[in-house]
Amino acid sequence: MIKLMIIGRRRSGITRNEMQQHMLDIHAPLVLEFIAAHPDQAPQRYAQNHFIDSTHAAGAPEDNPWALDRDFVTQVWAESAPGAMAALALPFYKEKLRPDEDNFVDQATVIKLMAREELVFCDQRRTARYKLFFVLPAGAEGKPLAELFSGLIKRVVADHRAPYIPRHVRNLVMTPPGTPPVAELVEEFWLDSLEDCNKLLGLLRESLASDESGPEIGNAMQGGLAGVAVEHVLHKGVD
DSSP: OEEEEEEEOBOTTSOHHHHHHHIIIIIHHHHHHHHHHOTTTSOSEEEEEEEEEEOOOSSOTTTOGGGSOOOEEEEEEESSHHHHHHHTTSHHIIIIIHHHHTTTBOGGGOEEEEEEEEEEEEOSOOOOOEEEEEEEOOOGGGOOOHHHHHHHHHHHHHSTTSOOOSEEEEEEEEOOTTSOOOOSEEEEEEESOHHHHHHHHHHHHHHHTSTTTOHHHHHHHHTSEEEEEEEEEEEOOOO
């Protein structure tokens, strides 16, 4: 199963709340109609993640796409990358879904990441709806940093001060050949409260500032994204 993550911000002229309401009340029903009409080609699972707060990198957006603040992460699952792309070519998408996206999305700045999920931990409750995202940008000169960052995350999670994490997923970003990479991986943590999200974020920052993490990871994360969100699973599919 492949996961497509669409990371974006609201279009100009509307508030974050207006964007999120449009996503839930208008766009989501269209997506569910799409899934019902094309069950074999449409997304196998569909979720919206609405940011409550997020960081962004320093600098100009033309130099770093993560220099813009972000408002949402839409996630859709498909059997394969070609299958996910084929769904975007269907008339329903082009005639109904794509035009509605312009009503709430700043299309020029959308980032789309195709990834493979790695389930790190999951208890059986699966009820937590607060989420903490960490996007690790691509390393300088193509240097892979995912292994180093994964080690840092492991240390943070094992810290006795860390909150309980009901679910942790690591998304390994797949960059098509010939395409400049914008991210290496996306870490997702499900947590029980906003307070727990902020506590885990604080521990990550503390670890990044330590000598143990090293300057490479710290510098990389300064150029990436951290975001606290509320998850809305709108089509569960087959779990």
